[in-house]
Amino acid sequence: MSNFDALSLVNPGVKQLRPYQAGKPVSELQRELGLQHVVKLASNENPLGLSEKVKTALEAELNDLVRYPDANGYYLKSRLAELNSVTTQQITLGNGSNDVLEILARTFVSDQDEVIFSQHAFVVYPLVTQAIGAKPVAVPAVDYGHDLDGMAAAITDKTKMIFIANPNNPTGTFLTTESIKAFLGKVPQNVIVVLDEAYYEYVPEAERAPSVEWIKEYPNLVVSRTFSKAYGLAGLRAGYAVSHEGIADVLNRIRQPFNMNSLSLKAAEVVLDDHAYLQKAVEVNAHGMKQLTDFCEGAGFNYIPSYGNFLTIEVGPDAEKLYDELLHEGVIVRPVTGYELPNHLRVSIGLPEENEAFIKAMKKLRG
Numbered sequence: 581m582s583n584f585d586a587l588s589l590v591n592p593g594v595k596q597l598r599p600y601q602a603g604k605p606v607s608e609l610q611r612e613l614g615l616q617h618v619v620k621l622a623s624n625e626n627p628l629g630l631s632e633k634v635k636t637a638l639e640a641e642l643n644d645l646v647r648y649p650d651a652n653g654y655y656l657k658s659r660l661a662e663l664n665s666v667t668t669q670q671i672t673l674g675n676g677s678n679d680v681l682e683i684l685a686r687t688f689v690s691d692q693d694e695v696i697f698s699q700h701a702f703v704v705y706p707l708v709t710q711a712i713g714a715k716p717v718a719v720p721a722v723d724y725g726h727d728l729d730g731m732a733a734a735i736t737d738k739t740k741m742i743f744i745a746n747p748n749n750p751t752g753t754f755l756t757t758e759s760i761k762a763f764l765g766k767v768p769q770n771v772i773v774v775l776d777e778a779y780y781e782y783v784p785e786a787e788r789a790p791s792v793e794w795i796k797e798y799p800n801l802v803v804s805r806t807f808s809k810a811y812g813l814a815g816l817r818a819g820y821a822v823s824h825e826g827i828a829d830v831l832n833r834i835r836q837p838f839n840m841n842s843l844s845l846k847a848a849e850v851v852l853d854d855h856a857y858l859q860k861a862v863e864v865n866a867h868g869m870k871q872l873t874d875f876c877e878g879a880g881f882n883y884i885p886s887y888g889n890f891l892t893i894e895v896g897p898d899a900e901k902l903y904d905e906l907l908h909e910g911v912i913v914r915p916v917t918g919y920e921l922p923n924h925l926r927v928s929i930g931l932p933e934e935n936e937a938f939i940k941a942m943k944k945l946r947g
C-alpha cells in the first residue's frame with residue numbers, strides 16, 4: 581500500500597493538476613478558530629439565501645427522489661429555450677456550468693490540441709485543458725482583462741478551443757459587444773469559442789451582448805450560463821450551454837444522462853420564474869458593490885472595476901497574510917495568488933451588514 585505511486589500511472593497532464601482551491605466553508609472556520617459569527621464572502625454566492633418559491637417546490641419534489649431524474653430535463657430545457665429564443669435541441673444541461681465546460685473540452689479537445697484563454701481567467705479552463713493533456717495557451721492580460729487581439733494572434737493550426745469569461749472571474753473585467761463580435765469574425769470555424777457568461781444577469785441589460793443570437797452567424801460559438809450566482813442555486817449545481825444543434829447533440833451524447841438531479845432540475849425551472857428574486861439579487865449586488873468601492877476609494881485601495889458579484893481589491897504584497905488576519909476576524913475572502921494576482925484579494929458582495937463586517941475588519945487591520 582505505502583509503496584504504491586498512483587501519480588506515476590496518471591496521464592502527464594493530470595500529474596500537473598493542483599486541486600481546485602474552493603472558498604473556505606463557514607463550518608470549517610468555526611471549527612478551526614472557535615468563532616461563532618462568520619461572514620463568508622469567498623465564493624461569489626448569492627447572499628439573499630434560497631428563493632422561497634424554490635424552497636416550496638423542493639419540498640414537494642422530495643417524494644419523487646426515489647425515481648431517477650428526467651434524463652432529458654424536458655421542462656427546464658423548454659423554459660430555457662423559450663427564454664433564449666432557441667430550440668430545446670440547442671441546450672445542454674450541466675451539473676453546474678463547470679460540468680458543461682468540462683464536457684466541452686472532453687468532446688472537442690485531444691492531447692494534440694491547444695486551448696487558448698486569458699491570464700487571470702477562470703481556473704477551470706486550464707484545469708480541463710490539462711486533464712486532457714492538451715496544451716494550455718494563456719495570453720497575457722491587458723488591464724487585468726482579456727486581450728482579444730492577443731488571443732486572436734495566438735490561434736495556430738493546433739488551436740481547438742478558446743475560453744472567454746465575460747465578465748471574468750476573478751477580475752470582474754467586461755468585454756464590449758463590439759470587441760467580442762470582432763473577435764468572433766477572426767476565429768476559424770474549426771475552433772470552438774466558449775463564451776462563459778456566469779455573471780450575465782449582473783450586467784446592465786443595455787450592455788449585455790446578444791451572444792446567443794450570434795450562434796446563427798457563428799455556429800462554432802457556445803454560450804454557457806449558470807444558476808449558481810444571481811439565481812442562488814450554487815449548492816444544487818445547475819448550469820447550461822446554448823449552442824448550434826450539432827454541438828449540443830454531441831455534448832448530450834457525452835454528458836452523463838443524470839448529470840442534473842431532480843432537485844436541481846426543479847429548482848432551476850422554478851427560479852427562472854421568480855423575477856422578484858432575480859431583481860432583488862441584482863439590486864443588493866449593486867448596493868453592496870457601491871459600499872465596497874466607496875470604502876476602497878476612501879481608504880486608498882485600488883480595485884479592479886467589476887461587472888460581477890465580487891470586487892478584487894489590491895491590498896499589497898501581504899495579501900495572503902491579510903487573508904489570514906481577516907479569517908481571525910471571522911471574515912472569509914478569497915486569495916487570488918493562484919490567478920497570478922498575489923497583491924489582490926477577491927471579496928464577494930454580501931448583504932449590507934456582511935459587507936460592513938469586511939469593511940470594519942479592514943479598518944481594524946489596515947486602517
Ligand SMILES: *Cc1c(COP(=O)(O)O)cnc(C)c1O
Nearest residue numbers: 676677678702749778806808819
Ligand atoms: C462561478 C463561475 C462559473 C459557474 O460555476 P458553476 O459550476 O455553474 O457553479 C463558471 N464560470 C465562471 C467564470 C464562474 O465564475
